[in-house]
Amino acid sequence: MDITQLTALELGKKIRQREISVREAVLASQKKISEQEDSLHCYITLNTEAALMQADQIQKKIDDKTLTSPLAGVPVAIKDNICTKDILTTCASKILSNFIPPYSAEAYQNLEKQGAILLGKTNMDEFAMGSTTETSAFGVTKNPRDPNRVPGGSSGGSCAAVAADECFYALGSDTGGSIRQPSSFCGVTGIKPTYGTVSRYGLVAYGSSLDQIGPIAKDVTDCAVILEAIASYDPKDSTSVKRDSYDFTAGLVNDVKGLKIGLPNDYFGDGLDSEVKASILAAAKTLEAQGAILEEFDLGLVDYAIPAYYTIASAEASSNLARFDGVKYGYRTDDAEELHHMYKKSRSEGFGPEVKRRIMLGSFVLSSGYYDAYYLKALRTKALIKQAFDNAFDKYDIILGPAAPTTAPKFGELVSDPIKMYLSDIYTISTNLAGLPGISIPCGNDHAGLPIGVQMLAKCFDEKTLIRAAYSFEQTKERR
Template sequence: MAYKDNICTKGAPTTCASKILDGFLPCYDATIVERLSAAGAVSMGKLNMDEFAMGSTSETSWYGPVKNPWDLTRVSGGSSGGAAAAVATGEVWYAIGSDTGGSIRQPAAYCGVTGMKPTYGSVSRYGLIAYASSLDQMGPIARSAADCAAVLDLIQGRDPRDGTSLDVPAGGLLNSLTGDLTGKKIGLPVDCFGEGLDPQVRSAVLAAADVLKARGAVVEEFALPVMEYVVPTYYIIAAAEASSNLSRFDGVKYGWRAEGYEDLADLYCKTRTQGFGAEVKRRILLGTFVLSSGYYDAYYKKALQVKAVIKNAFDEAFTKYDLLLTPVAPTTAPKLGESLSDPLKMYLSDIYTVSVNLAGLPALSMPCGFDDRGMPIGAQLIGPALGDGMVLNGAHAFQLETDWHRRAPSSGPAGHLPPCGGKVTTKGGI
């Protein structure tokens, strides 16, 4: 297995794919690293990502972009693009990524693998270098829902070093996978299937709904109008928290330091100017703006109020439905360079995923087909808070009927992997 490069590993470089953390060697392991190491996990190293997890394509890395193993001219998704690409090519059995607004699920969809964002607080964030603390959550990317369940059995549970971690029981997810959806109600938010969605993505996700129906589920359409507000709400809150969290990277305490400075203020200015990339600077500036005294009430405070409205809308939906099914992204993986030339277009690619982080819910991306260019398509299952097992079982049911998650890039070693979804043990790895 391997870790995204924003997860602290003792004595091993942890850079967040940023120049400003070049040479940083953590003096401790993240809780998730401790737990997996104790279970026998063998880490192959760290995985490339968008700088400080800010991006949807894994192109903002100081080390260069991550390419999609299905088509090297296209992006792998972000910000956990290196994690998804490594699993897709068979370099690792599973990887640990972080998800602030879809950064596990979207690259998993683009690369044709399975990615799980757990309930907020169910996995300790101790040792994760923060982007937006109220939204960040770590989780597994693997080839199947069963593999994700096996990993989550090892990493979930209360951690006294993380004040936001929940006292949830650890283990039992893998053994709970039955694939039986008899009587389960699955909602299709019509607001996620309208304008802007590629017709091929729509068809593949609706076909996935038919498979779930065949496994015993009742599938219904319903309205979720708050989806109109999720992207602006997310980017205001995420940028505000990023502005605060990234203020610690100043060239004094750790990481890279600029040369030729005259005084402390000049050190800060030159280090941050030369050390951060364009996308990180853009989000810091946006966050500083919405937190400023003249605009705090107009933007940040209002975004927090809308966040509560979004959460309430999902809570209401889950009084009627056990799971929700949506696309993961409006299109399949775009060409390298396309999104960087139009940041707003990149932000809109998160339209179906960011609501999950705003509401603190569990969600999973599962492969459900390919477009006419041979690029993977992902479907997203969303569950109520602490309904991680229900989400995993829904995906497991789908994967018992399909083989999309077994497909691999023909040029990569994954073409020789044994079938997924069979017997999996949590003792000593997968």
């Protein structure tokens, strides 16, 4: 048996039943990594020796029953913009290439409490700015389903690592689709929770009003359990929300009878690949056969989501990334005569082209004379988009559509043209503007065998219904 193919929960159970030791699980993952990493490059940093030490400590706690969590002893991969104490955290950027955080992100601390073992830090687009993981300063990640293609992004390394069995599950972050789009391209399952559900403490900020950490795993059950583990109210994150319920696994129910599912016409129009479209519609029909009620409707404003998003996200990025100045951490130019020159040179040498592009755009839309016309206009558009979703969720429990307009593209196809790259996020981006929870689940393959992901959205704080719909859909398919 190749244990790396188990889901996180299957492995956790075998560990608790003493069929597999934690050390065996870690070694199996590490073997998989050493066999495949040269070609795939899912990770930026491997935590090889520390993981084995951690394994023995966790094993003791499982043996003496102080650790009983379903995730105890299960190896995890963490996106490299989530701070891990004493372990390099680079955001795939030259400017943080030597940054060793003195603290861990709250979401990772929550996983540590459950007995997670850190295998390593995964590759991503630089500062999560990109849709293909090609903007990483440390080289591209290849899609395990077809190495000529991108894994998607920005959480491309995390999704590829799960797809290639180089970890049992992973954490990613989603600002405009960065969990759901690569999940679709790699054929794995990923959830972007309601804004404020998972603490952003220790997540290196990109677009603070949009960023959320979420789980990436092999099935919906794993995702629900991981989300339950990482979600918490955290006073250290001033936008953390004290939710009424964190019981996400209660949604693992195979029943969609009477569930009202809206299919937005706007998500099935021009630009959507015909094979993807057929697969998504077939997924909807499958749910209908299980008793769900389907209805097509016009969501509206879809064409405005991307311009509003890039204005807001770039504005926030220009402010958030001002902290990288070569003084307190990260890269400093070795050739500067005075302080101001040092700031400019360190930043210019440390940031890659896509990051600079967004910082410049963000600085421009926030500058005096343009603030109202661009930034405030985008915030007003955001209010309208939120309203459109509110109206839709008055009628529907779930909105269903594609996670991405195509299957995984080849290297260079998207990254060469910024606007073309931005358009690959058209179905995911408005979710972040409205704060909604969303999931991408594999629903089929195109003629070349590339995975297709169906995206489901629910109203804010209704992950339970989202998970129920996704789980019910998953139950209709054979696993892999």
